[in-house]
Every structure is written in structure tokens, then in C-alpha cells.
Amino acid sequence: MNTLHRTALFAAAGTALVLSLTACQGDGDTNSAPTSGTSANAQSPSGKATDASGTTGSTNSAGSGSSSGSNGSSGSAGSTGSGGSAKASGSSGSGSSGASGEQASASTPVCAAGDVHITAATQDGPPYTHIVLTAKNTSRHSCRLTGFPHIQFLESHKQDVPAVAKSKPEAPVVLAAGDPAYALVKLSDGGREENNEPVTAFSVMLAGDPTVIAVTAPGSAGIAVDPAKALTGYWTPELRNGADDF
Numbered sequence: 001m002n003t004l005h006r007t008a009l010f011a012a013a014g015t016a017l018v019l020s021l022t023a024c025q026g027d028g029d030t031n032s033a034p035t036s037g038t039s040a041n042a043q044s045p046s047g048k049a050t051d052a053s054g055t056t057g058s059t060n061s062a063g064s065g066s067s068s069g070s071n072g073s074s075g076s077a078g079s080t081g082s083g084g085s086a087k088a089s090g091s092s093g094s095g096s097s098g099a100s101g102e103q104a105s106a107s108t109p110v111c112a113a114g115d116v117h118i119t120a121a122t123q124d125g126p127p128y129t130h131i132v133l134t135a136k137n138t139s140r141h142s143c144r145l146t147g148f149p150h151i152q153f154l155e156s157h158k159q160d161v162p163a164v165a166k167s168k169p170e171a172p173v174v175l176a177a178g179d180p181a182y183a184l185v186k187l188s189d190g191g192r193e194e195n196n197e198p199v200t201a202f203s204v205m206l207a208g209d210p211t212v213i214a215v216t217a218p219g220s221a222g223i224a225v226d227p228a229k230a231l232t233g234y235w236t237p238e239l240r241n242g243a244d245d246f
Contacts, residue, residue, distance in 0.1 A: 108142055108143065108144045108174055109141070109143050109144065110143065110144050110145075110146055110206075110207075110208050110209075111135075111137065111143035111144060111145045111146075111175065111206060111209075112143070112206070112209050112211070113205075113206055113209050113211035113213050114139070114211075115137060115138065115139040115141075115143050116135040116136060116137055116138060116139075116143075116145070116175075116206070117135070117136050117138045118133055118134065118135045118136075118149075118204055118213055118215050119133070119134050119136075119215070119216075120132070120133055120134075120185075120215050120216065120217060120218050121134070121218050122218045122219060122223070123184070127188075127190040128187065128219075128223060128224075129186060129187055129188055129189065129190040130184060130185060130186050130187060131184075131185050131187060131217075131218060131223060132182055132183070132184055132185070132239065133149055133182065133183040133184075133185060133204070133215070134180050134181070134182055135149075135175075135180065135181045135182075135183075135206075135235065136178070136179070136180045137175035137176065137177055137178060137179050137180075138178075139177060140177050141177060142174055142175060142176050142177065143174070143175055144172050144173065144174050144175075145172075145173045145174075145175055145181050145206070145235045146172060146173070146206075146207045146208065146235070147163075147206075147207030147208075147234065147235065148163040148167075148168075148183060148207070148232055148233065148234040148235060149183050149185075149204045149205070149206070149232055149235065150204065150205040150206070150207070151185065151202060151203070151204055151230075151232055152202060152203045153197075153199050153202045153225045153227060153230060154197060154199065154202075154225070154227060157227040159227075161185065161230045161231060161232045162230075162231055162232070163231070163232050163233070163234060164231050164232070164233050164234075164246045166243050166246075167184070167233035167234045167236065167243050167244050167246070168234045169234060169235075169236050169237070173235050173236065173237055179237075181235045181236060181237060182235070182236055182237075182238060182239050183232055183233050183234065183235050183236070184232070184233040184239055184244045184246070185230070185231070185232045185233070186229065186230060186231040186232070186246060187223055187224065187225045187226065187229070187230060188224060188225060188226040188229045188230070189226070189229050194226040194229065195226050195227075195228065196224035196225060196226050197224070197225055197226075197227070198221070198222050198223070198224060198225075199217050199222050199223050199224070199225045200216070200217050200221075200222035201214055201215065201216050201217055201222075202214075202215055202217060203215070231246055233246070
């Protein structure tokens with residue numbers, strides 16, 4: 001009797017176990033059904049930028065067909081790394097032009113003294129009446145180079161060299177990282193009767209930045225400057241015939 005009773009108990013227990021496992025498996029299939037994956041679409045940084053003509057537009061491109069899962073095609077809100085230009089409609093992928101001579105938006109920062117490296121070179125042959133200043137953007141971002149270089153050649157002559165209005169470019173100069181801008185500077189008329197003074201180094205300041213930048217004059221003996229005849233052009237992406245002839 002004990003053996004039969006144990007056998008019956010084991011059989012009943014086995015049946016209950018099978019039924020329990022079957023029920024659990026059914027519940028597991030219902031709960032573990034694959035759900036559709038939810039991916040957070042990367043939203044491109046959005047903002048407003050105003051270009052030089054006053055037109056307001058989005059700082060990011062709303063390009064159709066672009067992948068919503070990637071923000072790589074939206075461009076930087078500050079400046080483009082590839083030198084893309086900002087259009088008047090503001091629909092470009094960048095808030096700034098990233099190319100010299102393009103219209104600059106208000107979001108492009110003004111170049112500071114720490115953003116550029118300025119050098120000087122003589123132009124044409126002797127008598128050397130002009131030099132060319134080159135301001136190269138050595139930063140890792142685009143910046144806007146406004147106005148003209150504020151130059152003082154001599155300690156005894158504290159006034160800035162006057163600027164020539166006709167050399168002012170139509171659009172602000174925006175320098176992408178590594179881009180240069182130029183300014184033509186007149187030293188004298190080249191005559192022997194002028195009050196020329198030797199200059200081996202001089203100071204330059206950028207518009208909007210009071211930092212004094214020391215620039216070494218070209219040539220082993222420096223340059224000869226007549227303060228009464230000296231003139232400077234505006235910063236431009238390139239030297240232009242006519243506008244930069246003075």
C-alpha cells in the first residue's frame with residue numbers, strides 16, 4: 001500500500017508540475033513579444049541668425065531627405081568647418097559663412113588678437129613705398145575681421161594711420177580657420193626729400209580689441225615711414241586693383 005500510495009503521489013505531482021510549466025510558458029510568450037525599438041532622433045541645434053542684409057533665417061539646414069537620426073548634416077550653429085557660405089535666406093547649414101568675403105551673420109564672433117597672426121611683407125620693388133599686412137586666422141573657429149588695422153609706426157606719433165575709404169569691402173570679411181585677410185599699407189611717396197624715419201617694429205590693433213599686437217617690419221634694416229604720408233586699407237579677402245591702389 002505504501003508503494004502504491006507513493007507512486008500515486010509522484011504521478012499527481014508530476015502532472016501538476018507539467019501543467020504549471022505549460023502555463024508559465026504561455027504567459028512568457030505573451031509578455032516577451034518583440035516591441036518596436038524607439039530611437040531618440042538627434043535634433044539638430046536650432047537657432048536664428050541674421051545676415052548682413054538683415055534677413056533672419058534658421059541657423060540649420062532643413063534639408064529634405066536628410067537622416068533624422070544623425071545631426072552630422074545639420075552643421076555647426078557657429079560656423080562651418082568646410083567653408084560653406086551663408087545665404088541671404090539663412091537656410092544654409094551654418095550660422096556663418098566660413099569663407100572669406102562672404103556676408104557674416106551676427107552669430108560669427110569678431111576676430112580677437114588671440115585669433116589671428118599678423119605679418120608684414122614689402123610690396124613691389126625699391127623704393128618700398130607699401131607693405132602688405134596678412135592676418136591669418138590661427139584659431140579653430142570662424143571669426144569676423146572688421147574694419148581696418150589700427151597702426152602706429154612711431155612712439156613719437158601716437159595717431160593711428162588714416163584709412164582709405166575706397167578700400168572698404170562691400171561685405172564683412174569672415175575667416176574660416178586657417179584663412180588669411182590682407183591690408184595694403186602706404187609708407188611714403190618714395191621721395192628723398194620726405195621726412196622718413198626708420199621703423200623695425202610697429203603696433204597693430206584690431207577693431208573692437210584694445211590688445212596691442214607687435215609686428216616686425218620686413219627687411220633686415222626695417223622700413224622707412226613718413227607719418228604724414230602713411231595710409232592703410234581695410235581688411236579684405238584679397239588685394240584688388242583700383243580699390244587698393246593708393
